Amino acid sequence: MNDPFVCRLEEYRIAAEPFFLPQAKEIDIGLAASANRLPLLLKGPTGCGKTRFMQYLAWRLNSPLITVSCHDDLSTSDLVGRYLVKNNEAFWQDGPLTLAVRAGAICYLDEIVEARKDTTVVIHPLTDDRRQLPVEKLGKLYSAPPEFMLAVSYNPGYQSVLKDLKPSTRQRFVSLSFDYPPPDLEKEIVMREGGIDERLAVQMVKLATMTRSLKESGLAEGASTRLIIQTVKLIGSGIDTVSACRAGMLQSLTDDGELLAAMDEMIFSLF
Amino acid sequence: MDLFDHKRRFYAGVLPARPNTWDVDEVFELLAELDETRVQALLSYVGAIWPVSHSLCFAYLTHGAQALEQFPKEMLGEWVRQILALYESKGLLGARQFMADVDRFFLGPMRGVAGVAFEEIASLMVHYLRGISGRSIQFAVAQLPSTDTATIFLPGFLDTFPDKQHNVFLYKLLISLQWRQVESRIYCQGLAAKTDVLQLLARYPERQLSADLFAAIRFIQAFRSLESELPGLARQGRGLCLGLIQKIVPAGDEKEKSGALQDLLTQGIGVQDPVGRRALSTRSSWKFLATDGGRKIVDDLWHGAAFDVLPELYKIFSGLAGSYHLGAAALLLGEFDFTRAAETIRLRREDEKEKFVAMLAVFLEQQRQRQRDEDGGGNVPGSSPENLLLVRQKGQKENNSRGRDAILLDNEGLEVPAELAALLKEIQDDLGVLPEAYVQAAAGQAGRGMQKKENGSLEGENRFAPKDGHRYDEWDYRRAGYRKDWCMLTEKSLQPVRSGFVAGTLAKYPGQLNKLRRQFEMLRSRDRFVRRRRHGDDIDLDAMIEALGDSSAGLSPSDRLFVQLLRDERDIAAMFLVDMSNSTEGWVGVAVKESLVLLAEALEVVGDRYGIYGFSGMRRSGSELFHIKHLDEPYGAEVQGRIAAIGPKEYTRMGPPIRHVTRILQETRSSVRLLVVISDGKPEDYDDYKGQYAIEDTRKALLEARGCGVHAFCITIDKAAHDYLMHMFGKGNYIFVNDVLALPAKMAEMYRLITS
Known part of the structure; x- marks a missing residue:
C-alpha cells in the first residue's frame, strides 16, 4: 500500500452501480470495444449522459475511471506527467494518461475539442494497434495492458467552425452517438434521478422537448436531461414550479428576450 | 430653412x-x-x-x-x-x-386599448408554436381560426375581452387548439375516407347545424387533448372558453337549441357546475345531457371519431326548438376546410415522395458503387430492384425512437443515413406504411442514373457556345450525375450609389452597433497567456518546477520557462453570398442590406477577412455574381456604395455562385474558410431549376464546398424554410429568422457564434 499510485487509483474505482438507462446498444458496443481494445468516441449534446455512460462502463468493467476535462491550456505534460522536486530530490509524477496506461484503467478525455490540437496528438499511438505511450522524459515506451481503455467525448452541436475534431484523430475511434433520450426513457431517468412523480416528470420532459425544437430559431442548444434533473431538484426543495423552470432551465439556455418570453408561454401552458 | x-x-x-x-x-x-x-x-x-x-x-x-x-x-x-x-x-x-x-x-x-393585433405577437407565437409542436407550421390571417395542416389561420385582430392580456391569451389558446386539430389527423382521416366531407355534412337538412355540431365535437376533442398535452393552458383556458360559450345567444324567442349548444360545450370542456346551472337545469336539453344516455354521448365525443358521433348528436339537436347565434364562440369552433387541407396534404405527400425517392436513389447508387468497387468492377448479380426491401427494424421497445431503419438489399442489412431515416419515419407515420411504389421508383432511378452516365449523350447535346465567364457543372439527382459545363456564371460589379443608406443605417441602430462592436472586440482581443515560451512577461511556474525536476533528475531542463501574453490569431476568411432575386424586393432587401452594414462594421472591429457577393440571374447561361467586396478589399465608401446599390434582380440559381465562391475561398490561405448564404427562399430559376432538382443541386454544391474545407451556413428569412434547409445545409448549419427586423442582430450573432 506504500505505492502512491495504487492508493490513488482506488479512489477512481466506482463501487456502486451508477444509474444508466441505455438508449440503444451503447453498452454492448462499449463492452465490445473494450474487449477488442478499441478506443471510444462519445459524441452528443451537453448533459445527455455521456459521462454517466462512462461511469457505468467503468463499473461494468471494474476499471478505475480517470477523467480529464480538456481546456485550451492543457499541455502534453499535463497528460503524460512531469518531474517534480521534493526534498531536493526529483521524482516523476505520472500524468492521468500515463497513470491510466500503467494501471490498466479507463482514461476519459472530456470535451476533447477544447484542447489544443498539438496536445491531442499524444493520444495517437495509443489509439491504433500499437497501443503505446511514449514518455520522452523517462525514455520509456509504455505498452497499454488489455484492460486500458481510452475514451474521448465532444459535442458536435456547438456550431463553431473552430472547434471540430481532425479527421486523423476522429478516424481512430469506435463512435457512439448520444442524443437526448426518447420521452419515455427520459421520463424514467428524471423520475429516478430527481425523485419525483410520473406526472411532473412527463411535464418536465415535455418542456425540455419544446425548448429543443427552438434550435433553428436561434437557441444554441435545448434543455438537456441534466437541466431537467437540476430543475426538479429545485422543485423538490420547495421552489414553485414556474420559478424553478425559469431559474433551473430556461434562463440557463439563452439571454434572448423573445425566446425567453416564448419559453415562458410554454411553462404557463404546461403547468 | x-x-x-x-x-x-x-x-x-x-x-x-x-x-x-x-x-x-x-x-x-x-x-x-x-x-x-x-x-x-x-x-x-x-x-x-x-x-x-x-x-x-x-x-x-x-x-x-x-x-x-x-x-x-x-x-x-x-x-x-x-x-x-x-x-x-x-x-x-x-x-x-x-x-x-x-x-x-x-x-x-x-393608450392600452384592449385589442391586440396578431402582428404584435406573431414573432413570440412563432417560437411558441414551434416549441409545442416541434415542427414548422405557418401563420396566416383569416376571419375565423382554421388550419390546412401546414398553416394556422387566425383573425388579424382580437378585441373579444376587455383587457389585452386576455386577448393575447385567447390567441395562444386558439393556436394551441388548431395545433391539436393538426395533430389529431382529422384531415388525413377525411382524405383516407375518400368521401367528400362537404357532401357528408350537406346530407343533413340543417346544413349549418351539422357543420356547427361537427366543429363543436372537434373543439371538445381538441380541448380534451390539450388537457393532457398542455394542462396549464387547459386549466387557465377553461374560464375563458366558458366566457365565450356564454356569448352564444338565441336567434329568436326559443332558447332550447342555443341553450343545448351551450350545455354541450360547457360539459365538453369539463365544467360540471356551470354558473347558470339553476337556469339551465330547467331546460329539457340540460336534463337530457344530465341523464346517463346524455352523459354517454358527451363521453363518446372525446373517444369516438367526429364523423361517427355526429348523426346521433344531430338527431338530438334537430329536435330542439329555436336557433342560435354563435357570436364570439365561433372563434373556439373555428372553420373546417377539408378541400384546402386535402390539397395541402396531397402537395406535402408529393413533395415527400419526391424527396424520399431522390435520397434513396442516391443512397442505393452509392451502395451499388461500393459493391462494384469491392467486386472489382464486375456486374453485381441479383442487385435488381426486385430484391430490394425497405423494412423498419423494430427495436426492443416499440417506441424507441432511436431504432434506426435499415434497408435490406439482397438480404444484407444497410443502415440508412439519419436524414433518410427521419423522412422514412415521417412517411410511415403519415401513411401507415411505406408505399412499395416509392422504393421501386428510387430503385429505378438509381439504375437509370448508371445508364445515363455511361452514354453521356445529354451532356454533348446541351453544351453551349463558349463565352466569357466561368462554367460550372450542375448536379442532376435524377440520373445521379453531373451535367457537364451546364451553367455559365458571369462576374459583374455593382455600380456604387451615393446615398444616405449606410449613414442612415448607422444612425438607426446606435445601440445595436455599440453592442456588436463590444462583442466583436471581445472576439478580437481574446488575449491569452501562452505557457512555456522562451521569452515572456512572467515566469511560468509549472515550467519552472518541471525544469527544476528535470535538472535534479539529471535531464537537461527546458529553456521554455516564461508565460507570454499573446493575442489569438483569427485566421478566418468569410464569404457572404447574398440572394438578390426579385423576391427580396421591399423590406426584406432593406433588412439584408442593413444587416450587411452592421456586420461589416463589426467585422472591421474583429479584423477577419471577408468578402461580400450578391447573386442572381436567369437560366443556366445567365447566372450572375455581383461583386460588392472582395476578400481583401478595404471597407470604404466604394463598398458602402455597392451595399446601398444591392437591389432585386432575377432568380435564385444557387449552385453556380456557391461553386464559384468556394473556388475563390479555396485559393485563400486562411485556415478557416466560411461561406454564409443569406437568402429568403428556395433555390429557383426560370427554367427547370425548381423543386427537388434545385435543392439537390444546391446540396451537392454545398457538399463539394465542405469537401474543400469550406464551412457553409445559411441565414434565411423564408417562413417555410425548415424542411428543405436541413437537407441542404445539414443539421445545425442554418438559422431561420422570423422577424425581418431582427435580421441585423441575428446575423451578427450567428457569425459570432460560429467563429468563437
Whole structure:
C-alpha cells in the first residue's frame, strides 16, 4: 500500500452501480470495444449522459475511471506527467494518461475539442494497434495492458467552425452517438434521478422537448436531461414550479428576450 | 430653412432616383403647414422608406403631415417602424389604411386599448408554436381560426375581452387548439375516407347545424387533448372558453337549441357546475345531457371519431326548438376546410415522395458503387430492384425512437443515413406504411442514373457556345450525375450609389452597433497567456518546477520557462453570398442590406477577412455574381456604395455562385474558410431549376464546398424554410429568422457564434 499510485487509483474505482438507462446498444458496443481494445468516441449534446455512460462502463468493467476535462491550456505534460522536486530530490509524477496506461484503467478525455490540437496528438499511438505511450522524459515506451481503455467525448452541436475534431484523430475511434433520450426513457431517468412523480416528470420532459425544437430559431442548444434533473431538484426543495423552470432551465439556455418570453408561454401552458 | 431647402434635402435622400417634380410639389404643399422641426423630423425617415417603395414614401409624407398634429415628433420613429412592418405583411394598401387612421391603429393600442393585433405577437407565437409542436407550421390571417395542416389561420385582430392580456391569451389558446386539430389527423382521416366531407355534412337538412355540431365535437376533442398535452393552458383556458360559450345567444324567442349548444360545450370542456346551472337545469336539453344516455354521448365525443358521433348528436339537436347565434364562440369552433387541407396534404405527400425517392436513389447508387468497387468492377448479380426491401427494424421497445431503419438489399442489412431515416419515419407515420411504389421508383432511378452516365449523350447535346465567364457543372439527382459545363456564371460589379443608406443605417441602430462592436472586440482581443515560451512577461511556474525536476533528475531542463501574453490569431476568411432575386424586393432587401452594414462594421472591429457577393440571374447561361467586396478589399465608401446599390434582380440559381465562391475561398490561405448564404427562399430559376432538382443541386454544391474545407451556413428569412434547409445545409448549419427586423442582430450573432 506504500505505492502512491495504487492508493490513488482506488479512489477512481466506482463501487456502486451508477444509474444508466441505455438508449440503444451503447453498452454492448462499449463492452465490445473494450474487449477488442478499441478506443471510444462519445459524441452528443451537453448533459445527455455521456459521462454517466462512462461511469457505468467503468463499473461494468471494474476499471478505475480517470477523467480529464480538456481546456485550451492543457499541455502534453499535463497528460503524460512531469518531474517534480521534493526534498531536493526529483521524482516523476505520472500524468492521468500515463497513470491510466500503467494501471490498466479507463482514461476519459472530456470535451476533447477544447484542447489544443498539438496536445491531442499524444493520444495517437495509443489509439491504433500499437497501443503505446511514449514518455520522452523517462525514455520509456509504455505498452497499454488489455484492460486500458481510452475514451474521448465532444459535442458536435456547438456550431463553431473552430472547434471540430481532425479527421486523423476522429478516424481512430469506435463512435457512439448520444442524443437526448426518447420521452419515455427520459421520463424514467428524471423520475429516478430527481425523485419525483410520473406526472411532473412527463411535464418536465415535455418542456425540455419544446425548448429543443427552438434550435433553428436561434437557441444554441435545448434543455438537456441534466437541466431537467437540476430543475426538479429545485422543485423538490420547495421552489414553485414556474420559478424553478425559469431559474433551473430556461434562463440557463439563452439571454434572448423573445425566446425567453416564448419559453415562458410554454411553462404557463404546461403547468 | 425654406421650401426650397426641404425639397433639396428630399432629393438628396432619394438619390439616385429622380422623382417627378409635380409629385414632390404636391406633397410639399401639405408640409408647408408644419413648423420647421416637424418637417425636419418627417424628412429624416425618407432615406429609410424610399428604397422600400416610392409610393409608400409619398403616402408617408402625405399622411405624416396630419399625423404629426396628433402625436409628438418623438413618436414618429415608432410610427414609421409600424408602417414598414405593415407594408411588408399587407402591402401598400395595408400601410395606407394604417396611416390614414392614426388614432385607431397607432394611438389606440398605445393608450392600452384592449385589442391586440396578431402582428404584435406573431414573432413570440412563432417560437411558441414551434416549441409545442416541434415542427414548422405557418401563420396566416383569416376571419375565423382554421388550419390546412401546414398553416394556422387566425383573425388579424382580437378585441373579444376587455383587457389585452386576455386577448393575447385567447390567441395562444386558439393556436394551441388548431395545433391539436393538426395533430389529431382529422384531415388525413377525411382524405383516407375518400368521401367528400362537404357532401357528408350537406346530407343533413340543417346544413349549418351539422357543420356547427361537427366543429363543436372537434373543439371538445381538441380541448380534451390539450388537457393532457398542455394542462396549464387547459386549466387557465377553461374560464375563458366558458366566457365565450356564454356569448352564444338565441336567434329568436326559443332558447332550447342555443341553450343545448351551450350545455354541450360547457360539459365538453369539463365544467360540471356551470354558473347558470339553476337556469339551465330547467331546460329539457340540460336534463337530457344530465341523464346517463346524455352523459354517454358527451363521453363518446372525446373517444369516438367526429364523423361517427355526429348523426346521433344531430338527431338530438334537430329536435330542439329555436336557433342560435354563435357570436364570439365561433372563434373556439373555428372553420373546417377539408378541400384546402386535402390539397395541402396531397402537395406535402408529393413533395415527400419526391424527396424520399431522390435520397434513396442516391443512397442505393452509392451502395451499388461500393459493391462494384469491392467486386472489382464486375456486374453485381441479383442487385435488381426486385430484391430490394425497405423494412423498419423494430427495436426492443416499440417506441424507441432511436431504432434506426435499415434497408435490406439482397438480404444484407444497410443502415440508412439519419436524414433518410427521419423522412422514412415521417412517411410511415403519415401513411401507415411505406408505399412499395416509392422504393421501386428510387430503385429505378438509381439504375437509370448508371445508364445515363455511361452514354453521356445529354451532356454533348446541351453544351453551349463558349463565352466569357466561368462554367460550372450542375448536379442532376435524377440520373445521379453531373451535367457537364451546364451553367455559365458571369462576374459583374455593382455600380456604387451615393446615398444616405449606410449613414442612415448607422444612425438607426446606435445601440445595436455599440453592442456588436463590444462583442466583436471581445472576439478580437481574446488575449491569452501562452505557457512555456522562451521569452515572456512572467515566469511560468509549472515550467519552472518541471525544469527544476528535470535538472535534479539529471535531464537537461527546458529553456521554455516564461508565460507570454499573446493575442489569438483569427485566421478566418468569410464569404457572404447574398440572394438578390426579385423576391427580396421591399423590406426584406432593406433588412439584408442593413444587416450587411452592421456586420461589416463589426467585422472591421474583429479584423477577419471577408468578402461580400450578391447573386442572381436567369437560366443556366445567365447566372450572375455581383461583386460588392472582395476578400481583401478595404471597407470604404466604394463598398458602402455597392451595399446601398444591392437591389432585386432575377432568380435564385444557387449552385453556380456557391461553386464559384468556394473556388475563390479555396485559393485563400486562411485556415478557416466560411461561406454564409443569406437568402429568403428556395433555390429557383426560370427554367427547370425548381423543386427537388434545385435543392439537390444546391446540396451537392454545398457538399463539394465542405469537401474543400469550406464551412457553409445559411441565414434565411423564408417562413417555410425548415424542411428543405436541413437537407441542404445539414443539421445545425442554418438559422431561420422570423422577424425581418431582427435580421441585423441575428446575423451578427450567428457569425459570432460560429467563429468563437
